[in-house]
Amino acid sequence: MERRVGVVGAVVAELDIGRAWLVDPVSGREGTGEVVVRDGVIEAITWLEGDEAAGVDPGGVVVAPGFVDLHAHLREPGNEDAETIATGLAAAAHGGFTTVCAMPDTTPTLDEPSVLARIRAAALASGSPVELLAHGAVTVARAGEQLAALGELADGGVVGFSDDGAPVATAAILRNALAYAGALGLPIVDHAEDPGLTAGAEANDGYVATVLGLRGWPAAAEESAVARDLAVLADVVGDVPGARLHLTHLTTAGALDLVRRAKAAGLPVTCDVTPHHVALTDAWLAGARRWAWDAGDDPWTDGAVVAAPYDPALRVNPPLRSAADAAACLAALADGTADAVATDHVPHTSVDKDVEFGAAAPGIAGIETALGLLLAAVDAGRLSLARAVAALTAGPGAVLGGRSRRRSFGLVEGDPADLVVFDRSDRWTVTPEALATMGARSPFLGRELPGRVLLTIADGRLAFEDTSA
Ligand SMILES: [Zn+2]
Numbered sequence: 001m002e003r004r005v006g007v008v009g010a011v012v013a014e015l016d017i018g019r020a021w022l023v024d025p026v027s028g029r030e031g032t033g034e035v036v037v038r039d040g041v042i043e044a045i046t047w048l049e050g051d052e053a054a055g056v057d058p059g060g061v062v063v064a065p066g067f068v069d070l071h072a073h074l075r076e077p078g079n080e081d082a083e084t085i086a087t088g089l090a091a092a093a094h095g096g097f098t099t100v101c102a103m104p105d106t107t108p109t110l111d112e113p114s115v116l117a118r119i120r121a122a123a124l125a126s127g128s129p130v131e132l133l134a135h136g137a138v139t140v141a142r143a144g145e146q147l148a149a150l151g152e153l154a155d156g157g158v159v160g161f162s163d164d165g166a167p168v169a170t171a172a173i174l175r176n177a178l179a180y181a182g183a184l185g186l187p188i189v190d191h192a193e194d195p196g197l198t199a200g201a202e203a204n205d206g207y208v209a210t211v212l213g214l215r216g217w218p219a220a221a222e223e224s225a226v227a228r229d230l231a232v233l234a235d236v237v238g239d240v241p242g243a244r245l246h247l248t249h250l251t252t253a254g255a256l257d258l259v260r261r262a263k264a265a266g267l268p269v270t271c272d273v274t275p276h277h278v279a280l281t282d283a284w285l286a287g288a289r290r291w292a293w294d295a296g297d298d299p300w301t302d303g304a305v306v307a308a309p310y311d312p313a314l315r316v317n318p319p320l321r322s323a324a325d326a327a328a329c330l331a332a333l334a335d336g337t338a339d340a341v342a343t344d345h346v347p348h349t350s351v352d353k354d355v356e357f358g359a360a361a362p363g364i365a366g367i368e369t370a371l372g373l374l375l376a377a378v379d380a381g382r383l384s385l386a387r388a389v390a391a392l393t394a395g396p397g398a399v400l401g402g403r404s405r406r407r408s409f410g411l412v413e414g415d416p417a418d419l420v421v422f423d424r425s426d427r428w429t430v431t432p433e434a435l436a437t438m439g440a441r442s443p444f445l446g447r448e449l450p451g452r453v454l455l456t457i458a459d460g461r462l463a464f465e466d467t468s469a
Pocket residue numbers: 164165166191249317318
């Protein structure tokens with residue numbers, strides 16, 4: 001295979017990206033331009049006007065800052081037969097991501113600094129230039145009983161705290177965690193779920209679950225948890241002004257509306273939505289394969305069902321929701337209620353995933369398909385390219401604050417090159433061979449997605465290069 005830029009891990013010595021569509025979410029500027037990289041540094045960004053810009057449009061090659069994923073499960077240590085740090089970072093680079101936050105639900109749990117040191121060593125050994133950050137656990141072993149050593153974890157360099165996979169177990173623990181983490185300048189990242197309402201639940205509570213005979217997972221399970229979290233935050237922030245809450249993978253219109261109102265009231269809360277909750281609905285469990293914005297009221301009567309029902313690849317927590325909820329996720333991205341898109345990448349082994357729907361381990365390994373799902377929304381006129389890029393870069397970058405090595409999440413001359421180049425005019429087919437993740441049980445296998453990633457550069461070094469052409 002031809003190597004055009006270089007070898008993964010090597011400094012990009014010389015690269016001229018001529019006449020492409022540049023999107024800079026920090027300056028808010030997009031348009032035709034050229035980017036020159038020398039010795040790993042962005043030497044020049046030249047915006048072109050008039051005749052020089054003619055013939056270049058946002059439907060072709062796009063250059064954006066490298067993407068930031070606030071939420072990925074890389075499974076190492078403890079689940080290396082599902083994913084390793086090395087394969088997870090390779091998948092990230094293929095998806096255009098140059099900064100990835102690993103979740104702490106590893107074995108052992110990332111609840112003390114030595115586990116962080118282990119995953120950092122694995123990242124270094126992988127040779128990937130993708131920046132690996134991590135959230136520490138809120139409680140010891142994520143058991144919800146005793147606060148983890150938050151101060152030691154902060155000293156070790158975690159970027160937040162989460163018991164993800166499960167919510168912070170009680171309001172009392174959340175209160176202490178928000179205060180302690182707030183004093184350390186770090187957010188609590190909560191998975192909002194009232195487990196009392198979701199015990200045994202398999203699919204979004206609604207028409208599709210009823211017809212398929214799957215046990216319903218009510219929107220109230222998420223909304224009551226969000227309401228609890230916001231009430232506790234409002235209580236804590238008076239005493240600890242640095243307290244910050246980040247709600248991850250919100251999925252319902254009601255939950256997003258609670259965040260919208262909390263932000264308007266000045267509470268220090270941020271949130272993210274996932275690509276699959278934006279682009280898919282629960283009708284996919286019935287075998288529908290239409291994007292959320294094209295969904296009808298009844299997948300069985302409007303011809304949407306084209307695949308077998310009960311695909312375990314679609315089992316995910318929170319579950320795929322209604323078309324109205326997916327539309328609310330899109331609206332939250334458009335109006336900034338959702339600060340970021342986070343992938344909630346969860347690779348699983350065949351043993352855990354290729355089983356009956358209700359027994360399948362929840363999670364979609366979506367870090368390589370995130371861009372394609374968002375671009376499908378852009379292509380359909382449901383989301384602007386600028387907002388899609390911002391939700392993958394400056395939005396999550398702001399949630400990280402200064403805890404990334406990156407100086408900026410925009411396109412800035414003199415910074416180490418941290419870029420993704422993708423071609424919106426080129427589609428690619430999702431196959432196990434096309435994916436770098438070990439958890440290649442994607443619900444999109446066999447499907448064409450828009451936006452082939454051509455090149456990913458992280459910290460001035462080559463992270464991914466498409467060599468298929
Ligand atoms: Zn979660």
